[in-house]
Amino acid sequence: MEYDRILSDLLNRDEYLVVGKKTVRLDALDKLLGKARFTSDYIPKNTMTVKVVRSTMPHALIKRVDTSTALMVPGVVTILTAKDVPGENEIGYALPEQPFLNDKKVHYVGDPIALVCAIDETTAQEAMEAVVVEYEPLPAVFDIDAALAEGAPIIHKENNVAVKTKIRKGDIAKGWKDSDVVVEDTYWSPYQEHMCLEPEAAYAVPDGVGKVTIIACMQSPHLVREKVARVLGWKLNQVRVIQALTGGAFGKKDDTGPLISGYAALAAIKTGKPAAYIMDRSEVLSVTPKRFPVRFKYRSGADGKGKLTAVEVEITLEVGAYANRAPFWLWRQTAHACGPYEVPNVAVDGRAVYTNKVYGGSYRGFGNLALHFAAEQQVDKLAYELDMDPVDFRMKNILRIGSRTTCDQLLDNSVGIDKCLAGVAAASDWAKHREPVRIGTKIRGWGVGCAYHGNSTSRSTPDWSAASLMIHGDGSLTYRTAICEIGQGSPFGHAKIVAEIIGCNLDSIKIEQPDTDSTPDSKPTHGSRGLMMGGTAAADAAIKLRERIIRVASNMLDCPEAHVELRDSQAYNRKKPSVKIPFAEIVEEMHIRGENPASYGFYTSPRRFFDVDTGLGYNYAVYTFAASVAEVEVDTETGQVEVTKIWPAMDVGKVIDPLMVDGQIHGAISQGIGFAIMENLQLKDGVVTTTGFKDYIIPSALDTPEIDDTIVVEEPYKHAAFGAKGVGEPSIISIVPAVVNAIHHATGLRFSTIPITPDRMHKALKEAGKK
Amino acid sequence: MKPLTGFSLLRPPTLVGALEMMSTLEHAQPIVGGTDIIPTFKDLGSKPVHLIDLGLIEELNGIMEEDGKILIGPTTTHTQILTSKVIEKTAPALHDAARWIGSVQIRNRGTIGGNLCNASPAADSAPPLLVHGAEAHICSLEEGHWIPLLELFKGPKMTVLKPNEILIGLRFPTIAGASSSFQRIGRRKGFTLSVVNAAVYVERKDDALKEARIALGSVAPTPIRAPVVEDKIRGKKMSEELIDEAAEACVEVAKPIDDVRGTAEYRKDMTAVLVKRALREAWRRTGGEL
C-alpha cells in the first residue's frame, strides 16, 4: 500500500489539521508538573526488595553458591538461584548463551548469580554481602586482540567470534585499479553509557495462581512478556506486562527491560509477595549494556574526478560477555559501511568478538554512530587528498533516487540527503568558512557530516506493527499501541495521525499505557520504527474506523460519503457545512446500525532480503537521511574543544510535529557532542570505574551549542502513513563526524579515537608541535 | 551505592551547644550543606552516627570586613561568596572560584567551611584563600586557635581537626594595590570538579611584583602553595617572560596523579597554562600593564 498517497487522497484536505503542525504534547503538562508516574511511583512503601548478587570475577567457574548464612539475616524472605528458575534459565536476545541466573560460569564482573528478597533495602544489602560464591578463576580477556589471539581463553566458543558478516559488491580489485587516491586508517569507537535520568525499575505482583503483573520501564512490553514467560515456564497470557512511562531509554531499556522484569517476577511468584527491583546508578553504569565498542579498518579510494571507486572495511565489534544485539548491530554497520554514498566496489568483513567485560547493547544510532564516525572521516580525507571541498566531494557521490547502497539496494523513493547537505552548506555559509580562524589561544573550524540510517529491523527480519482504537459513547477515544513513550513522544505522534484521519480533537484521545493484556503487539520501540511502523498501524486502525463513521454520517447527513468531512470531532456535509453532527451522536448511531466502534490496525513492512554469501539485497525498508555542519573552537593551550554551533538538516519523509523533530535533534546534538569529546567510560581489569554522574561526564546545558533552525526535508516514504520516517536515532549520527571533521579543520589533526578529551587533544597538539 | 543507614541529625542553635556535642558524642561529625558528606555515605557506605548541623548557628555565617581583615564564617555558602561585593573587591580569586563551583543548587547549599574541611585536593575555594594568606580558626569546647590555612590539610580527605574540633572562622588581610585571579579546568563547563585549578595573588608596586603568591589544586594530595616559584618572581619587574618563567617553574612543583578526571601529564602542563593566565589576570586587575 502506498500510504502517503492513499491518505492525501482519502482526506482530500488542502491543509492538514494537525499533521505537520506544532502542537503541545498531551503529556507535556504532567511531565512539567512532576505528575507523570514512572515505575517507582507505583511501588508502595514496604514492598519486598529484590537485589542481585553479581559476580566479582570477570571469568570464572562457579564452584559453590552458599546462601545459608545470608538466609539467616533477619528480614530475608528468600534467596533464589539458578535452581529456582522454573522455566528456561536463558535470557539471551540473539544467541542462547546468556543464563538468566548463572550457576556454571561467569563471564564478566556483574553477571547475576542470585536474587536476594528481603523486607527492605538495608536487609537485602546485608544479606547480599553474606552470600558466599566460590569461584575457580579462569584467565580473562579484556580486549578484542587478546580474545582473537591464538590460544585465548574460550569465553563461549572456540575463537571467541560470536557472529560474522560479509558484503561483496562489484569488483574490489577493479575498484583499487580505478583509484587515483586511497586513504587508510583504523578507527576505534568506545563504549557509551546512556545515562537515562531514570535508573531501571521493575515491580511485580503475583496475581492468584499462575499469573503475574509487571510494571516496569522498558521499550517492548511484548518482548518482556516473551522473555519472562520463558524464564517462568509459563504461557504468554500468564504474564501481564505494563510499561510505565519510561524516564529515558535510548535503547538501553530494550535490553534491560526483560532482565529487571524477570528478577521482580521470579521473586514475586516464588514468595507470593509483590516485589520491587530498583537499580542504583552505580549498578546501571557497572553492569548494564552500553554502546558496543568497535574497531574499523578502512581503506577507501576515489578517482581523480572525485568519484568514489572502492571501499574495503574490516569491522571488529567488541560484544563483551554476551552477544545480545551484536548480530543486528554488526549487520547494520556492515550494510551501511560506505556511508550515504554510491560506491561501485565494496568489500566488508565483520566479526563480533567476546571479551570478559560489560556487554554491548542497543543505543540510539545502533552501530551507525560509530560507523559514520569512521566512514565520514574517510570521505573527508579523500576530499582533502583530492584538494576538493568536502561538501562538493560528498555531493558528487551522494545517494540519490536510482542510486544503489552499500548492499546494492536500489533507492526508488524518499532520498533527500542531497537537499540536506545543500541546505546546511547554505545555512552555515560553508564556502566562506574554508579557512580556520585564530582567536587568541583558540582556533575556530568548521566540519560537515552526513548520515543515513535504515528504518525498521536489521538483518531483514520480518517487521509488522499493530494498534487499536476505540471510540466511546461521548465521542472520546482510547488509543492503544505497544510503542512505548520513553520521552520521544512516538505514541503522541500516532495520536496526531489518528486525529488527522478521524477528524477528532487531539485531546479527545487518551493513549493507554501499553499493557500486554489489552494492547496489541506493536513490536519493539527500536530500529527507528516507532512512528514509521507503529504510526502506520495507527493509520490503518483510524482509516477503518473512519470508514464506519463516514458511512453512518453520510446517512445521517443525507449526503454522499465523498461529501462528508470530519473535523473538530464532528461530521458535516462539505456542501452544506452549517449542519454538524457531533461524534457522540454518530457513535450512538453506529451501535444501533451494527458498525463496530473499535478497530484494530495492522501493518506489515514490505519484505526485505539479502543474500548470505554477498550480503546484497533489499536490506532496509527505507532510510532516514541527515547532514550537519559543526563549528568548533579548540583551545590550543588547554586542548579544550567547544562546539559553538550546529546547523542540522534531516530528511524525515514527513514531519508529524516540528517540535518533536527539533526535540530529537537538540537532544541528539548534546548526546553526540558528549560521545565525541567528553564521555569516557573507564574500566580497570574489566571493572567499570566511572560509576556515577561525578565521574562519567556528560554534557550539561552549559555545553549545548547554539543550534540553528532545523532544515527539514520531506521526501515521503511511500509505504508509511503520511510518508513519515524515523527521526530519533538518525538525528545523532551526523553530529559526531561533523564535530570531528570540524576539529580537523581547526587543528589539522585527525582523531581515529573518541572521545577527544582535553588531555588527548593537548597531547596530540603537543606531538604535532602546534601547542 | 549503598543504602543510607539511619543516623541522628542534631541541630544545635549555639556554637557552645555544637562544641559540647562534638566533645561528648562518639562519632559526631559536622554537616552543613551535606553536598560532600551525603554522597560519601552513599558511595562508600560509611555509617554516620551523629550529624551535627552547624547551619542554625548564626555567628558561623556571613562575611565581614573589620580592621583591615576579611572574616568569613564557615557556613557561608558559595552563593553568598559569589554575591558579596566585599569579596569581589578584596579577593577576586575567591569570587572567580565561587562562580564555577557545582551548579546553582550546589552553590546555594555548599559552604566554604565544608569545601575546606572536606579536604579534597580539588576544592576550588582553597587556592584563592591560600594565596590571600588565609588563616583558619579552629575551636573545641576547651580552646580555640588560629592556624595558617595550609596547615589544615593533611592529605586527601584528611584535615588536622581533632574529633572534638570544628572550623569556626576564616580570615585574611586586605591589602591596597593587591589583586588575585583563579583559573580552573573542568571536564565540561559547569557542574563538575576541577581537573586542575590555580590561584595567583599579586601586589603591585609600579611595574614590579611587590608580592606574588601561587597556589595549585588537584596536583598533589592537598592544595599546595608554590613558595619556590614565588621567591623566584617576588620583587621582579613584571613581563611576559617573567610570567612564562613562573608558569614553567610551577610544572616542577606539581606532583599530580593519573585518575578518571585526567592524566598526570595533562595536569602538569595545565598548571603552567593556568598559572600564566592567572598571573596575567591578577596583574591586570591591579591596573598593571603587560
Ligand SMILES: Cc1cc2nc3c(=O)[nH]c(=O)nc-3n(C[C@H](O)[C@H](O)[C@H](O)COP(=O)(O)OP(=O)(O)OC[C@H]3O[C@@H](n4cnc5c(N)ncnc54)[C@H](O)[C@@H]3O)c2cc1C
Ligand atoms: C554536583 C556537585 C558538584 C560539585 N562541584 C564542586 C566544585 O565545582 N568545586 C568544589 O570545590 N566542590 C564541588 N563540590 C563539592 C561540595 O559541594 C563543596 O565542597 C561544598 O563546599 C561542601 O560544603 P557543604 O557545606 O555541603 O559540606 P558538607 O558536606 O556539609 O561537609 C563536608 C565535610 O566538611 C565537614 N565540615 C563541614 N563544616 C565543617 C566545620 N565548620 N568544621 C569542621 N568540619 C566541617 C563535614 O563534617 C564533612 O566532612 C560539588 C559537589 C557536588 C555534589
